[in-house]
Amino acid sequence: MSVICLEDDAFFALIETVVERLKSDNEPKAPRDMGNWVSSKDAMDLLGISSPNTLQKYRNEGWIEFTQLSANKILYDRRSIAKYLEKKKQRRL
Numbered sequence: 001m002s003v004i005c006l007e008d009d010a011f012f013a014l015i016e017t018v019v020e021r022l023k024s025d026n027e028p029k030a031p032r033d034m035g036n037w038v039s040s041k042d043a044m045d046l047l048g049i050s051s052p053n054t055l056q057k058y059r060n061e062g063w064i065e066f067t068q069l070s071a072n073k074i075l076y077d078r079r080s081i082a083k084y085l086e087k088k089k090q091r092r093l
Helices: 008-026 040-047 052-060 078-088
Strands: 066-070 073-077
Touching: 040 052, 040 073, 040 078, 073 078
Parallel strands: none
Antiparallel strands: 066 073
8 A cells, every 4th residue: 555645735736626627527518519400498598488388389380490309309490490589579669
């Protein structure tokens, strides 16, 4: 068995480094850039809605474009969401 001796300053610097690395490993990762495709949650945020049923209605009515990768994975076209919002924009005089 080996014994490693450190001066106080070196020991505390090592502890700080370990703590910082643990913090950075536990921080949520930024989503990967998928270009114009966004997740259901992001689509709802962009549209200002909180109901998945409303999002499904927008899909069913053809108001926004989407692609379905699997039964539970649907991605939405960010440009079609922007077009929908622009079309629904109201101007007050």
